[in-house]
Amino acid sequence: MxxxxxxxxxxxxxxxxxxxxxxxxxxxxxxxxxxxxxxxxxxxxxxxxxxxxxxxxxxxxxxxxDAFLMLSEQPDGGGAALPDTGDLEADLKAVLRATIEELNDPRYDEPMRALSTEITHDPTLAALYSERLDGPMRELKKQRLRSAQRAGQLADDLDLEVAVDMIWGPLLNRWLQRGGPLTLDYADSIVETALNGLRPRR
Amino acid sequence: MxxxxxxxxxxxxxxxxxxxxxxxxxxxxxxxxxxxxxxxxxxxxxxxxxxxxxxxxxxxxxxxxDAFLMLSEQPDGGGAALPDTGDLEADLKAVLRATIEELNDPRYDEPMRALSTEITHDPTLAALYSERLDGPMRELKKQRLRSAQRAGQLADDLDLEVAVDMIWGPLLNRWLQRGGPLTLDYADSIVETALNGLRPRR
DNA sequence: ATGTCGAGACGAGACGGACCGTCTTGACGC
DNA sequence: GCGTCAAGACGGTCCGTCTCGTCTCGACAT
Known part of the structure; x- marks a missing residue:
């Protein structure tokens, strides 16, 4: 042997x-x-x-x-930060709009669906994805939210993991499940609704 | 011929x-x-x-x-409504907890992942799913939210489509992408954060 | 009513083709 | 010499189509 x-x-x-x-x-x-x-x-x-x-x-x-990993490591020297103009709502809308345009791009749509499917059915690959691809991007998102939290624009006791899910989850789910069209207006609605909540504000 | x-x-x-x-x-x-x-x-x-x-x-x-369709048509006489005790937050938490327990049930996990994958890659099937399976359930969700809206518990100008996505999207996305454990606490956090919003409330 | 008959659906499985994952060959480079 | 390489042979699985012989059903004639 x-x-x-x-x-x-x-x-x-x-x-x-x-x-x-x-x-x-x-x-x-x-x-x-x-x-x-x-x-x-x-x-x-x-x-x-x-x-x-x-x-x-x-x-x-x-x-x-690995194909995605190669593409993601290709651009500059590492992780560009998310925009931080001080206007959280505008920054998030900009990022979500960009995400939507990428998801709607036929060059990326099918490959990303394929990767999603593999992740769905392979926990090992999912862990790798979580660590190498989604993780770093998620860290940038939390970083931007943390900045806003320090500025008093987000609740002090907010769980940033949940917050990230609240903002990007609806979008990704609608895309994957084809639950409706991914429009720029939709991105705006998600951001506004997430920030303000479903309850009436007075 | x-x-x-x-x-x-x-x-x-x-x-x-x-x-x-x-x-x-x-x-x-x-x-x-x-x-x-x-x-x-x-x-x-x-x-x-x-x-x-x-x-x-x-x-x-x-x-x-069709296998899912057969199972869904099996129970009672049609569509049972979502709980409506008047306490929106508690009702939503109960429903989301039930959803989580179903997603964590090994009897349903793999079949639902399989159906999700087919939907992801087949627009025709996605339309059928949207009409026959997700549609009716989604209608029940909106119905419960509409009831709360009439009671003044939700913003008047709230888009119910977006609201449903905000509540169930993060959960389904985390499940499909294996973005983290689906716990009952997570269901509670989603509901609370969705209702209150990310911004500080005072 | 009873008998005949054609049309389809049925279980079973043969068929060629695509792709699987492994293995073999011979060339090349360290 | 040893490991990687391109190329492709190999047995196996599953694809989607097709061909059998059997059956059930409805139409029609008796």
Missing amino acids: TPRKPPSNTARRNEASRRAILTAAFDLVQEVGYAKLSIEGIAARAGVGKQTIYRWWPSKGAVLF | TPRKPPSNTARRNEASRRAILTAAFDLVQEVGYAKLSIEGIAARAGVGKQTIYRWWPSKGAVLF
Whole structure:
């Protein structure tokens, strides 16, 4: 029984193949849709042997995840902060509007749906996503809310985890479940309603 | 060229087979998971020919949808209303807690995730879901909120569509994306925060 | 009423094709 | 020489279509 090391020997790894695979996966899922995305298709599109994919990734979802990871690490040097003009409501509306436009962009819609689906059905991938992709972005959101909280614009005893869910949850849920059109007005309504609450204010 | 009627000839349809297929689909997806759910498996489990499934349903998702439809139409005579004791906050907490316990129930978790995934990737199925399953439930929610609105417990100019999203969206999104544990405390926090808003109240 | 008959739905499963995940080959680079 | 690489063969599963022989049903004639 050979011990068979885990595939952590990343030294000899071909970086060009890795990038080609991730790019092919992202492009393919957008073109053919989640249901018809296959490892064979990714390998063919990337000009790569199937074994090269199976050697380095445990599942289709893991490939997709790394594709997103590559895109998210690409821009500047790390995490740009959310806008902080002092006007919390305007800042949140701007961010939510941008999110909506990204979700409505056909280049990202299908790939993100695919990743969401993999996360839905794979707790391991979900943990990875929570740590590497959603986590940092979520931290930025909480940071912006904390700033507002210090300025007295948010309740002192507010649970920021819940607050983030209250603002982005409705949006993401409507998008994933196709519960209605994602319009800019909708973004504004969410922000206003979240900030003011459902009860009458006088 | 024979006119060949559309398959609306439901008269000759075998009701026993239909029920066996839907039951098998629901049970199987729970046992083997969404990824390994196959038409062949459903047919075998139901003791039915594959063609009988392909004859009446256009996709695996449609079968799953009908399985949920059968379960939802099973209980009493239609739509039981949401509790209305006059205490909106308590009523909403009770409903959300019940929802959480259902989402945490392993008998329903996997099947509902599967249906959600199909909806995510199939707009036709999403429309059907919105009309036949989510729609009626959503109507009950709005009805309860309207009652509270008339009692002056909710803002007069509140958009009830947005309000429903604000209350149930965060919960469903956290569940689907595995963004954290679904606890009863979380349900309470959502309700309280949604009602009061993020801003300080004085 | 009773018998005949055609149309469909039915269970079963054969069929070609797509993709799975593993394994083998020979070339290349460290 | 050893591990990765591209390429692709391999057995297996499931796809969606199709072909069987059986059955149930309704229409029509007797």
